[in-house]
Amino acid sequence: MSPSKPGQLTKNQAKPIKAKQSRTKQKRGVETRNKIVDATVRLISREGVGAVTHRAVAREAGVSLSPTTYHFESKEMLLREAYGKLHASEMARYKNLVAQVADDSFDEDAMMDYVTALVIREATEFKEDVVAGFELLLEATRSAEFRDRVEETYMERFKFWRDLMAGSGSDDAESDGHLMVCSSIGSFLLMMASGFDQAELAKIRQKIKSTVDSLPKF
Amino acid sequence: MRQQRAIETREKIFLATLDALAEKGVSAVTHRAIAEKAGVSLASTTYHFETKTDLLIKTFEWMVDQFEQSYRARLDNEQIKRLDGKRLINYLIDVYHTERALDVKGMVAWYEFVIEALRQPELQHAVRKWCRQTIDFYGALFEQAGIADPQVSANRYLDFIVGWDFFIVCRGQKKSNIQGYETLVRRLFSGLSKGGDQ
Numbered sequence: 001m002s003p004s005k006p007g008q009l010t011k012n013q014a015k016p017i018k019a020k021q022s023r024t025k026q027k028r029g030v031e032t033r034n035k036i037v038d039a040t041v042r043l044i045s046r047e048g049v050g051a052v053t054h055r056a057v058a059r060e061a062g063v064s065l066s067p068t069t070y071h072f073e074s075k076e077m078l079l080r081e082a083y084g085k086l087h088a089s090e091m092a093r094y095k096n097l098v099a100q101v102a103d104d105s106f107d108e109d110a111m112m113d114y115v116t117a118l119v120i121r122e123a124t125e126f127k128e129d130v131v132a133g134f135e136l137l138l139e140a141t142r143s144a145e146f147r148d149r150v151e152e153t154y155m156e157r158f159k160f161w162r163d164l165m166a167g168s169g170s171d172d173a174e175s176d177g178h179l180m181v182c183s184s185i186g187s188f189l190l191m192m193a194s195g196f197d198q199a200e201l202a203k204i205r206q207k208i209k210s211t212v213d214s215l216p217k218f
Numbered sequence: 219m220r221q222q223r224a225i226e227t228r229e230k231i232f233l234a235t236l237d238a239l240a241e242k243g244v245s246a247v248t249h250r251a252i253a254e255k256a257g258v259s260l261a262s263t264t265y266h267f268e269t270k271t272d273l274l275i276k277t278f279e280w281m282v283d284q285f286e287q288s289y290r291a292r293l294d295n296e297q298i299k300r301l302d303g304k305r306l307i308n309y310l311i312d313v314y315h316t317e318r319a320l321d322v323k324g325m326v327a328w329y330e331f332v333i334e335a336l337r338q339p340e341l342q343h344a345v346r347k348w349c350r351q352t353i354d355f356y357g358a359l360f361e362q363a364g365i366a367d368p369q370v371s372a373n374r375y376l377d378f379i380v381g382w383d384f385f386i387v388c389r390g391q392k393k394s395n396i397q398g399y400e401t402l403v404r405r406l407f408s409g410l411s412k413g414g415d416q
Contacts, residue, residue, distance in 0.1 A: 047245060048244055048245045049243060049245075050242050050246055051245050127336075130336075131333070134333050137384075137388045138243075138329055138333060138384075138388060140388045140389070140390065141322075141387055141390055142242075144390065146388075150385065150388040151389065154385055175401060175405045178398070178402055179402055179405065179406055181381065182378050182379075182380075182381030182402075183374070183377045183378045184381065185380075185381035185384060185385075186376070186377040186378055186380030186381030186382070186384070187380075189332065189380060189381070190349060190380055193332045193335040193342065193345040194335075194345045194346045195335075195339060195343075195345075195346070211374060211377075214374065214409045214410060215405075215409050
């Protein structure tokens with residue numbers, strides 16, 4: 001049966017196109033959402049949590065205000081999503097390292113190489129993420145709802161280091177785990193805040209190794 | 219008289235900047251906002267500190283100078299002479315408990331500045347200078363107490379406390395978790411001074 005008017009669809013023709021439109025719309029919706037979250041991360045990294053407003057995020061994402069407020073009712077939601085994204089990316093980056101540590105066949109030297117390469121990449125390639133991450137953690141001083149995230153972050157890192165220290169033969173892996181979480185964050189933050197050059201990057205492996213070695217393991 | 223007023227104005231501005239940093243972060247630090255907070259004229263803030271960067275750096279330097287003074291005040295020359303491993307650790311724990319753990323505002327402001335230095339290279343020399351001064355300060359005490367490799371050890375101690383304090387501050391802990399801190403410091407030191415027991 002041909003349509004009565006050009007361009008007018010029969011009932012059966014109309015349905016599948018409507019469904020397709022809805023899928024495309026959905027896809028666009030997800031894309032827009034992702035754009036907004038990514039933009040939030042960039043904004044936090046560049047200007048801090050204080051700079052995050054729906055308007056600023058919309059501008060950064062290159063979208064209008066309405067999808068921004070539609071997807072994220074409040075600033076807190078934006079921050080939470082941004083943190084979630086950062087966290088997921090970070091976990092993906094550390095995944096291999098964590099798997100190696102969990103694996104029993106443990107080679108301390110290879111581990112040092114791995115950790116060193118990781119630290120260097122974090123400081124250079126993933127600097128934007130790192131800065132935004134620190135900002136969001138510090139925001140927990142002002143906003144109680146972020147404190148769970150801080151706890152989570154700490155515990156994840158703690159478990160990683162504790163297992164690493166236990167694998168190295170530490171007689172008190174718990175304490176050494178705590179020492180290493182704090183020392184690694186502290187030295188990393190200071191290194192990045194002081195500005196570092198190639199020469200300093202080259203010395204990282206040495207520094208990590210001597211820190212781990214200096215722990216009273218035996 | 220004028221000089222005295224200038225000093226007082228500067229200190230009002232420093233305190234206001236510290237507050238702003240702690241409350242809202244670097245984005246809240248503008249000449250206008252600080253002038254209002256400090257109860258001084260906009261003109262005087264721009265007179266004393268030409269740019270926002272200048273204001274941030276000078277505030278940071280003032281703040282860390284205050285920290286150092288309070289740390290030094292807790293150790294007179296006699297006590298320094300008698301320093302050994304055990305007394306050193308007690309001092310470090312005491313200072314943590316009385317100076318850092320209770321000064322949440324100062325600590326938050328410190329981290330706000332340091333994190334801003336990750337973005338703004340102009341702030342980095344101030345952080346480097348602080349690192350050197352602080353390592354020298356601790357290094358001198360460590361040397362007195364007979365800790366091996368005092369400068370390296372001081373660096374290691376600094377790394378630890380910067381990380382520890384960061385999580386304490388972020389968690390918004392009211393209690394300073396002295397127990398935890400003490401355990402870790404003792405363990406850190408038992409690794410640092412090999413040979414020669416405390």
